[in-house]
Amino acid sequence: MASLAIIGGGVSGLAAGIYAQLSGIDSEIFESHTIVGGQCTAWKRKGFHIDNCVHWMIGTKQETETYQVWKDVGVLGEGKKILRHDYFLKVNIDGITAHVWRDLDKMRAELLAIAPEDEKEIKKLIRAIKHFQAIKLPSLKPKEQMSLTDNLKLVLSMLRAIPVAARFGKMSIEDYAKCFKNPMLKALIANYLPKHYYVLATFYMYAMFSLGNADLPLGGSDMITNRMRDRYLALGGKISCRKKAIKLTVDGTHVTQINFEDGTVNEPENIICATDPDVTFKLLGQDYMDDFFRKCYSDKKSYPIFSEINIYFAVDISTDFLPTMEIFNCEPYEIAGKTYSKICMNNYADQPKFAPEGKGLIQILIDQYEDDYDYWDNLYNTNREAYKQAKSDLADEIKIRLEKHYPELQNILSVVEIVTPKSFNRYTGAYKGSYMGFIQTPYVKKEIHPGVLKGLDNFYLAGQWLQTPGGLPNAVITGRFAVQRLLKRNDKINTFCCLKNN
Ligand SMILES: Cc1cc2nc3c(=O)[nH]c(=O)nc-3n(C[C@H](O)[C@H](O)[C@H](O)COP(=O)(O)OP(=O)(O)OC[C@H]3O[C@@H](n4cnc5c(N)ncnc54)[C@H](O)[C@@H]3O)c2cc1C
Structure with a gap:
């Protein structure tokens, strides 16, 4: 034993x-x-690799x-390869696009061109992200085993980030998005992480990406x-x-x-x-x-949780032409009585083994919260057929919107897999499907x-x-x-x- x-x-x-x-x-x-x-x-699933x-x-x-x-x-x-994209996210609102670029000067220039009215806030945002590059995740010792010197070194190395944390620490993503006048900039801030997070999480994420410390194996x-x-x-x-x-x-x-x-x-x-x-x-x-x-x-x-619905579509052609990850606004659709008007699309074109030769695979991500989990959980437990039907109806709605946003995808999309917050709970015991x-x-x-x-x-x-x-x-x-x-x-x-x- x-x-x-x-x-x-x-x-x-x-x-x-x-x-x-x-x-x-x-x-x-x-x-x-x-x-x-x-x-x-x-x-x-059906010859595709569902990640x-x-x-x-x-x-x-x-x-x-x-x-x-x-x-x-x-x-x-x-010898272990990492995928490093030029941009983490593309946001498309009514045909106008902005990116979270790895190159923060490029990001600032793009945002200033889109929203000159937000110049002051854009400059502050880019500065905050740059300062947040100093944030470190202590990974070698648990906190009680760190010596005074370890702690001192850590604090000193993060000095640049402290004023940013002090200034924005009490602000949620939702609050911070309101500092911008331009709808595109609001969307860029508010549309990826759940809006309840403190905005420092967004700064951290963009900072780590721009630093080359948040890439993809x-x-x-x-x-x-x-x-x-x-x-x-x-x-x-x-x-x-x-x-x-x-x-x-x-x-x-x-x-x-x-x-x-x-x-x-x-x-x-x-x-x-x-x-x-x-x-x-x-x-x-x-x-x-x-x-x-x-x-x-x-x-x-104070401690909400979140989860996701993930819908995977097979594409009959290579998806090289699609962005790596894009959030776009769309005709409203409903899930369990709640209205949604955006879609987040993740494209696996640069993962060569995820789709058969000459074909593509894309993933749709839809934010879900605790009450949404309860809806899927209840449906799964009370009426398995209705659960399956709700998933399939949702995929149909999403397909229509994908075809509208990317006309090249018309008639070449088919659903491969649909995962709900209930799935995460069923397979790993994740609390309310929170991942x-x-x-x-x-x-x-x-x-x-x-x-x-x-x-x-x-x-x-x-x-x-x-x-x-x-x-x-x-x-x-x-x-x-x-x-x-x-x-x-x-x-x-x-x-x-x-x-x-x-
Ligand atoms: C859709 C999705 C997207 C994500 N994207 C990212 C991302 O981009 N970046 C990132 O950093 N993280 C991401 N995550 C989160 C990441 O996957 C998790 O943080 C991480 O895998 C959690 O690991 P863990 O070991 O803490 O817990 P878990 O993975 O939950 O492991 C717990 C294990 O315990 C097992 N178990 C449960 N009950 C029992 C039992 N009674 N007996 C024996 N075994 C049991 C479970 O089966 C499971 O294998 C994502 C997760 C999901 C689902």
Whole structure:
């Protein structure tokens, strides 16, 4: 029996496994699904490759700490290709277009040409993004293991960003968009991330992209997961799939037993739980939920969640001519009584293995929130046929609007796959289908979870929900941190990554 059991084989669980093996800890990952990867996943449908995760990944710049972590876990490094686009997003409002360019001077010039009336705000925006390039995601040590010098160095390196954070920290994306007069600029600010986020999230995203630290690994989500899985197995780790944990037994301060749905039991020395915390506290019992999570789950205004509908269309010709990612306004359409008037299209033309030769694949992304999840969940549970029909009707509506916006696509589009927030919940246990952590609103203090629970001395947490806003970098980092916490508690931190160069 392995001395460390890791429940959940998503990016955080795989990272925990890799760092455990590198530190000489014998580990086993137990995953409920048939494959590892969790939300970072892809599958085949009708001859196409459906990538249902990554559009941007923080940590692609070599000099950063996060890059080092991606390298440790086998995702990045020599010979591992990264796609670097000239622009992250194109926004098209009534035929006028603007871009989030990697080159920020080009972006400023384009925005000034579109909206000279917003000159002052445009200059402030570009300055804020440039200053936010100094923001760093500490990725090598959990915060309680950072020394005074580590902290000082971090703060000093981010000095440029502090005035921006102080000035805009209390503003949501929605509030900030109102600073602009021009509708195109409002759309550029408000149309990608959910409007409840504090606007610093937008600055951060554009800053990291312009810095070359938020690009896309060639091969996408599948490649991320497969490389991590292979690295873990090569280090001697063991993966057991179709192993759904259903109960954790606590005796005093020890979690002593994991019960699985198939009737088996495991009694490891230590456990890292890398499931969605909603699952974790169901396994452990709600009494173990600490104030951090209690607050997040109960104060829905300050800690909202979001999800997506993803519709994939096969295109009978190559989609080289389409933009990489475009948001455009369209005739209104409805989902569950709510009206939508924009479409976000993601084009996979530069991922050569996603579509058969000479064909293309595009993805449509539609924002969904907690009440939308409830709609899909209810439909799925009460009337499976109506659920399928609602998905298919929506895809038909979207197809009409795509054909209008891109006349070249007329009569050559067919639906390949439709994913709803319910799908994320069904396959990974994601709370209300949320695929990131809680949204960072301007109303709350930014906190990081300590990764351990009071009263349990052999139990550690990993996963994106510990560090908002979640996402792949926070998932991979918290896997590393969980192993560092385990070693520190057992006075073995000097063995962390001791086998790394062997
Ligand atoms: C559509 C979509 C787009 C995204 N885009 C991006 C992006 O562009 N950039 C980015 O950084 N991030 C993106 N993300 C988010 C990213 O995928 C997640 O942040 C990350 O994969 C979370 O990893 P995790 O290990 O924390 O959790 P999860 O992936 O949720 O892993 C938890 C694992 O635990 C397993 N599990 C659950 N219950 C049990 C149980 N009872 N027993 C055993 N195992 C169990 C689950 O099956 C799962 O494998 C996206 C996600 C989605 C879905």
